[in-house]
Amino acid sequence: MEPTTEDAERELRQLLDELTYPADKVSVVTCIEIRGLSTDIRRRLHHLPHRRYSSSSEVAAALPTSLTKG
Known part of the structure; x- marks a missing residue:
């Protein structure tokens, strides 16, 4: 089953929360x-x-x- 847009958004927010900040665009995208x-x-x-x-x-x-x- 394909993930929904809501699932993808939730996963994105979780991954963003796991990054070390400050972070530049390249770090985030990578x-x-x-x-x-x-x-x-x-x-x-x-x-x-x-x-x-x-x-x-x-x-x-x-x-x-x-x-x-x-």
């Missing part, structure tokens, strides 16, 4: 890619602004909610 989250999550992470993040909340706030055009 960590998440190693864990193999969904293509949508990886696309969103690649659109993070290039800067240092002091917490998982800052990363989550900077993530685009969706890259799907409606």
Whole structure:
């Protein structure tokens, strides 16, 4: 069974909470890619602004909610 968007978001938040901060975009993206989250999550992470993040909340706030055009 495919993971739902809600499951992927939950896993993303858990992984972000496990990172050591401050962390830059490259560190965040690399960590998440190693864990193999969904293509949508990886696309969103690649659109993070290039800067240092002091917490998982800052990363989550900077993530685009969706890259799907409606």
